[in-house]
Amino acid sequence: MSEITLQGLEKQYGETTAVEDVSVEINDGELLCLLGPSGSGKSTTLRMIAGLETPTEGAIRIGGEDVTEQPAYDRHTSTVFQDWALFPHKSVLENVAFGLKMRGVSEDERHERAETMLERVQMGSYDDEDPTNLSGGQKQRVALARSLAVNPDVLLLDEPLSNLDKRLREDMQIELREIHEDVEETFVHVTHDQDEAFTLADRIGIMDGGQLIQVGDPDEIYENPKNRFIEGFLGDTNFVEGTVESANPDLVTVESELDDTLTIPAGEDHEVAEGTPLELSLRPEILSIDRLASDAEGTASEADEEHEPMLADGSVLNTVTGTVDTVLYRGSTVRYSVSVGDSSVFVERTDTTEESLSVGDEIRIEWNGSDVLAFHTDGTRVGI
Amino acid sequence: MTSTLHRETLETLAFRAGYLALFALLVLPLLVVVVTSFAASGRLAFPPESYSLVWYGEFFGDLRWLTAFENSIIVGVGTAILATVLGVLGAFGQEIDDDSRIGSIVGPLVLLPLLIPPVILGITLLMYFSELGIRGSYVTLVLAHTLWATPLVYFVMRSVFSRFDWQQLDAAADLGAGPIQSFVHVVLPNVKQGVFVGGLLAFIISLQEFVMALFLSTASTETIPVLAWTEIRQALDPMVSVVSTFLILFSLVALALAVLATNLEWVSRQLS
Numbered sequence: 001m002s003e004i005t006l007q008g009l010e011k012q013y014g015e016t017t018a019v020e021d022v023s024v025e026i027n028d029g030e031l032l033c034l035l036g037p038s039g040s041g042k043s044t045t046l047r048m049i050a051g052l053e054t055p056t057e058g059a060i061r062i063g064g065e066d067v068t069e070q071p072a073y074d075r076h077t078s079t080v081f082q083d084w085a086l087f088p089h090k091s092v093l094e095n096v097a098f099g100l101k102m103r104g105v106s107e108d109e110r111h112e113r114a115e116t117m118l119e120r121v122q123m124g125s126y127d128d129e130d131p132t133n134l135s136g137g138q139k140q141r142v143a144l145a146r147s148l149a150v151n152p153d154v155l156l157l158d159e160p161l162s163n164l165d166k167r168l169r170e171d172m173q174i175e176l177r178e179i180h181e182d183v184e185e186t187f188v189h190v191t192h193d194q195d196e197a198f199t200l201a202d203r204i205g206i207m208d209g210g211q212l213i214q215v216g217d218p219d220e221i222y223e224n225p226k227n228r229f230i231e232g233f234l235g236d237t238n239f240v241e242g243t244v245e246s247a248n249p250d251l252v253t254v255e256s257e258l259d260d261t262l263t264i265p266a267g268e269d270h271e272v273a274e275g276t277p278l279e280l281s282l283r284p285e286i287l288s289i290d291r292l293a294s295d296a297e298g299t300a301s302e303a304d305e306e307h308e309p310m311l312a313d314g315s316v317l318n319t320v321t322g323t324v325d326t327v328l329y330r331g332s333t334v335r336y337s338v339s340v341g342d343s344s345v346f347v348e349r350t351d352t353t354e355e356s357l358s359v360g361d362e363i364r365i366e367w368n369g370s371d372v373l374a375f376h377t378d379g380t381r382v383g384i
Numbered sequence: 385m386t387s388t389l390h391r392e393t394l395e396t397l398a399f400r401a402g403y404l405a406l407f408a409l410l411v412l413p414l415l416v417v418v419v420t421s422f423a424a425s426g427r428l429a430f431p432p433e434s435y436s437l438v439w440y441g442e443f444f445g446d447l448r449w450l451t452a453f454e455n456s457i458i459v460g461v462g463t464a465i466l467a468t469v470l471g472v473l474g475a476f477g478q479e480i481d482d483d484s485r486i487g488s489i490v491g492p493l494v495l496l497p498l499l500i501p502p503v504i505l506g507i508t509l510l511m512y513f514s515e516l517g518i519r520g521s522y523v524t525l526v527l528a529h530t531l532w533a534t535p536l537v538y539f540v541m542r543s544v545f546s547r548f549d550w551q552q553l554d555a556a557a558d559l560g561a562g563p564i565q566s567f568v569h570v571v572l573p574n575v576k577q578g579v580f581v582g583g584l585l586a587f588i589i590s591l592q593e594f595v596m597a598l599f600l601s602t603a604s605t606e607t608i609p610v611l612a613w614t615e616i617r618q619a620l621d622p623m624v625s626v627v628s629t630f631l632i633l634f635s636l637v638a639l640a641l642a643v644l645a646t647n648l649e650w651v652s653r654q655l656s
Contacts, residue, residue: 051557072558073558073560074560079554079555081555087552087556089574147558150559
């Protein structure tokens, strides 16, 4: 068993706090991704699990054993470093065999095991190669083989894919996933790339400013982010500022910068009061767009509607109109920046068979009010 | 176009002439020493009136010179070993402990022996060693020379360690290597050329050090510079040139070894 428990973990460098009160249970055999921007404390947390940093406060338990004071070389963890840290004076095979050599395994036995590991990561024919002559992807594979060769209880990955180009990175993500299923060890993977985290992780822990803000399944975190930072970090979204105009038990209306009153269906025990300033997140995938009929009457009748009707299933249709400002082709998607009132939102179209829009087109943007996430001005989520 | 090319050639030529002149200026005195060592007469003059190997014969026949040579090498090797161990460990220790207070003191402290005139060091050490009752032994000479050689090894190693990828230590510890195993299996193999160069530097420093050796050596432990000085005071004959030639030869061999050591891996990579 090699579950990991972090309890109130804290790391200070002089006056700066790199990691603050991080507590989490990582299950045996789980692949947990620590996701956050640079400087969020995720690498420091990983290094504390590895024993390469000593926590200022708190405790680390691996497989039930308190290892907080144990040096790195006594822990059954193994790390794949960001720039791989291969030993330049040793051959590829010697690099992979190093950990076993330190454990006193005989030369024949450790070379055999090292060779098996190299074959597993498809580097079987590079035994005698000088690691400095390898490409980034190859170094990454050797580093992975070197860490796996010691049969660690826990494999720690410190952004090992961030120095690879996009295509190779995506291939390696799939391979890592396969290796994880294969070896059935606990993996803790640190990354700043949300796509990587969503591809790899059983669970994701979001870090910001040294704190672990939210831990959960990928879809849970995406559907239900705890605060505005996570919502903004996980993908592009439109944040729209507004003030609560009316707060009825089943419906909240918000006077927004989009020149229109937006409506959000509410649960009975919602915590919003009239006059509260809010920020609403309108993700591009909840927005549907339509070109407006060119006759002026149609436009007028849309704009006249004061409050959108509540539909039978409890959802509320919100509609705003705007003008296309810019068109940005991004491979499989097209992104439109649309000015609505004094503000602007972006929308996306993935279906390229649809009629394309061009700059100056008048369009209607619609969404279901219940798909909108609302945040307080301090970033915390509003319960509606 | 042609005129700029022409100018560049001229500038290159002028530059070459300049550094060749400088090089000649440095090498010529050595040449004079080597040439005079082959003199046939007993007078130290340049150029010698006739040439022979007679003074080389004298050298190998003279037990005092051979003993001095042996002494110099014993003291040199001892200094090289002691200064290298101290310098390498000092530089390494400071590198891994660079934010502690001790670390910040070590740098300037190591420099101190270089700032004290060797005459004063020599007298002080003489009194100190007499007190300890080890006066005149090889140990005293080695310790004195180590005072001078250690700072140089230390600074060589500081610059070598500044190019060392310290993440390798993390990787080694992570793979189960304790501090000593890490040092032996990861740090040393990475900096071995630097260690070798530092050691040679210490050896050469000891080989040519005169002032402290004069105070600390006795007739049985006197080194070549000390004996040369005593001899010159009595008679200025080509024997001094013979001894100097050997010293030059020694330094050249050491230098060649250093170059070879630093480039050996590069050479072997080119050959394979």
